[in-house]
Amino acid sequence: MLTYEPDESLAHRLDPRAKLAVQIGFAATALAHTTPRALIAFSVLTAVAMATARLSLRRTLVSYRLALVVLALAPLLAGVTVGPPWFDRLAAVASGLASYRVLLILLVSAAYVRSTPVRHSRAAIQRTIPGKPGQLLGVGVALVFRFLPVLRGDLRTIREAMAARLGTERSVVDRASTVGMLGVTRAFDRADRLSLALRARCFAWNPTLPALAFSRVDYPVLGLAVVLAVSAFY
Structure with missing residues (x-):
C-alpha cells in the first residue's frame, strides 16, 4: 500500500x-x-x-x-x-x-x-478552499489516507486466516462473500473505534495545521x- x-x-x-x-x-x-x-x-x-x-x-x-x-x-x-x-x-x-x-x-x-x-495535504486543502467546505474536505482526505491502509490490512489478515484454514479450497463465490462480509464488519468496527478515538482526543474541525x-x-x-x-x- x-x-x-x-x-x-x-x-x-x-x-x-x-x-x-x-x-x-x-x-x-x-x-x-x-x-x-x-x-x-x-x-x-x-x-x-x-x-x-x-x-x-x-x-x-x-x-x-x-x-x-x-x-x-x-x-x-x-x-x-x-x-x-x-x-x-x-x-x-x-x-x-x-x-x-x-x-x-x-x-x-x-x-x-x-x-x-497527510497533515500537509489537509492544510493545503483547507487553506485553498475557505470555510466549512474546505474543512470537511480536508478532514475527509486525511481520514481516507489514514483509514484505507488499515482496511487493506484487515482484508489481508482475513485472506491469510482463510488460507491457513484451507479456505482456498472453497468456491470463488464462497470465498468472495466471506471476505466481503467480514471486511464490511471490520470496516464498521473500525469506524466505531475511530469515532470514539476522535471524541476522546477532542477532535477539532479547525486544528493548528502546519x-x-x-x-x-x-x-x-x-x-x-x-x-x-x-x-x-x-
Missing part, C-alpha cells in the same frame, strides 16, 4: 499546494488529449514526477495490481461485439489508450502520496501546472 515515506527528494520539498495543482492540471490535460504524441509527452512527465519523488515503479504497480487488472480487461471488453466481426479492434485500441492515460494519472498521484504527509509557504522551487512547478491546465483546452 502506498503511503507517505520521509525522504529528502525534490518532491518532498515542494509545497503540497503546488503538487496538487500539477496533479489537477495533469489529469485534465491527460484526459483531454488522446493522440500518441501527447501520450509520449505525458509518459515523460510521469517518469519525471516519479523520479522527483524517488518512487519505485515496480512497488507502485504492485500496489495498484487490482486497478491494473481492471485497466487491462477494459480494452478486451470494449472490443467484444455481439455479431461479426466479433471483435472491434478500433474500439479496443481506444479503450486501451484511455486505460493507459488513467494509469499515468495513478502513477502521478502515487508520487504525491509518497512525498506528502505552516505552508511557497519557495523559489515551487514557482516553476506552479507554472507547469498552469500550462497543463490551459493545454487541456487546446
Whole structure:
C-alpha cells in the first residue's frame, strides 16, 4: 500500500499546494488529449514526477495490481461485439489508450502520496478552499489516507486466516462473500473505534495545521501546472 515515506527528494520539498495543482492540471490535460504524441509527452512527465519523488515503479504497480487488472480487461471488453466481426479492434485500441492515460494519472498521484504527509495535504486543502467546505474536505482526505491502509490490512489478515484454514479450497463465490462480509464488519468496527478515538482526543474541525509557504522551487512547478491546465483546452 502506498503511503507517505520521509525522504529528502525534490518532491518532498515542494509545497503540497503546488503538487496538487500539477496533479489537477495533469489529469485534465491527460484526459483531454488522446493522440500518441501527447501520450509520449505525458509518459515523460510521469517518469519525471516519479523520479522527483524517488518512487519505485515496480512497488507502485504492485500496489495498484487490482486497478491494473481492471485497466487491462477494459480494452478486451470494449472490443467484444455481439455479431461479426466479433471483435472491434478500433474500439479496443481506444479503450486501451484511455486505460493507459488513467494509469499515468495513478502513477502521478502515487508520487504525491509518497512525498506528502497527510497533515500537509489537509492544510493545503483547507487553506485553498475557505470555510466549512474546505474543512470537511480536508478532514475527509486525511481520514481516507489514514483509514484505507488499515482496511487493506484487515482484508489481508482475513485472506491469510482463510488460507491457513484451507479456505482456498472453497468456491470463488464462497470465498468472495466471506471476505466481503467480514471486511464490511471490520470496516464498521473500525469506524466505531475511530469515532470514539476522535471524541476522546477532542477532535477539532479547525486544528493548528502546519505552516505552508511557497519557495523559489515551487514557482516553476506552479507554472507547469498552469500550462497543463490551459493545454487541456487546446
